[in-house]
Amino acid sequence: MTGYFTTEAIVLGSIDYGESDRIVTFYTLEFGKLKGIAKGAKRSKKRFVNNLEPFSHIRLLFFQKQGRDLVMLEQADVVGRFDNLLFDIHKLAFGSYCLELLSEMTPEYQKNEKVFELLLKFLIMLDRGTNIKTAVRIFEMRLLSILGYHPHLDVCVVCKNNVMAEAGAHAHAPLPDTKLFFSSARSGILCPRCNGREKSLIPVSQGTIKFLMLAAKSALDKMDRIAMPDWAAEESERIIGDFIRYQLGKELKSKRFLNKIQAMGEGR
Ligand SMILES: [Zn+2]
Structure with missing residues (x-):
């Protein structure tokens, strides 16, 4: 399948990749576990804010190209926060x-x-x-x-x-x-x-x-x-x-x- 998809997701883990990208693992409601790359996530804080940190409960927009392992993360909007847990x-x-x-x-x-x-x-x-x-x-x-x-x-x-x-x-x-x-x-x-x-x-x-x-x-x-x-x-x-x-x-x-x-x- 190739195209844009949205789903509710929880961030399981994320690591820096290269100069400015981040690779993020999610558990999503509609696709199960997914891995994606957030291009320029470190540079452009505005686009993803801090929504790609572990435990974030988000609404995710991503692009998937047939045959690619990683999806391209386009947008992540907060659905819920677990502040007590984080502190x-x-x-x-x-x-x-x-x-x-x-x-x-x-x-x-x-x-x-x-x-x-x-x-x-x-x-x-x-x-x-x-x-x-x-x-x-x-x-x-x-x-x-x-x-x-x-x-x-x-x-x-x-x-x-x-x-x-x-x-x-x-x-x-x-x-x-x-x-x-x-x-x-x-x-x-x-x-x-x-x-x-x-x-x-x-x-x-x-x-x-x-x-x-x-x-x-x-x-x-x-x-x-x-x-x-x-x-x-x-x-x-x-x-x-x-x-x-x-x-x-x-x-x-x-x-x-x-x-x-x-x-x-x-x-x-
Ligand atoms: Zn026995």
Whole structure:
């Protein structure tokens, strides 16, 4: 297709290119992930103002020529701003991680309105909310689920027993919590009877798995009502972080910054 197109978009990342250009990656409502070049973006501040920075929610006008990888960015008008997010180092670190995760997991030119909706609602929530860690775990689970990568959490991947149903039988005696095991390679959980000879298993409690199952299917608007206790937040981060690393075959660059921020003991 060749021609001019407009779409709603969120900037995932942008880098300087040459003397005065910028290459920008977007997630758009109508075309999925897109990469474009903004000619003279550094020189002519007037044309794009600062609307090509990460997290900008814009209405984009671009020109596409058949066979070209990069579209030509013509105009970017602001639709919404996330100012709280930009001026809070924790929110910025968690948000940057989520943008990079989405960018790495989605192919170019594959429209997925659910991904766009998830990203937009997540950013609104991160901007206004206080429960950042929970929001990020919900974002990860929802994204994995929409893209078809979600791990199997209800049954043991070896014996197929429904480990969560067994959990229900002891609902009135929640402690001590049965330990399950998570395997990124097998994309799911193993029950205590099946963990014998497996390698690289991560112990995880039933409570955390229950939370992650809830996170994978919760309505986005209810994001702020789910609050994870610290132990569940830590366990979730460990297993989902390992799973994502396994799926991508690498560590995300923004994860290092995020870990540093969290290690400062100020992460919430
Ligand atoms: Zn089993």
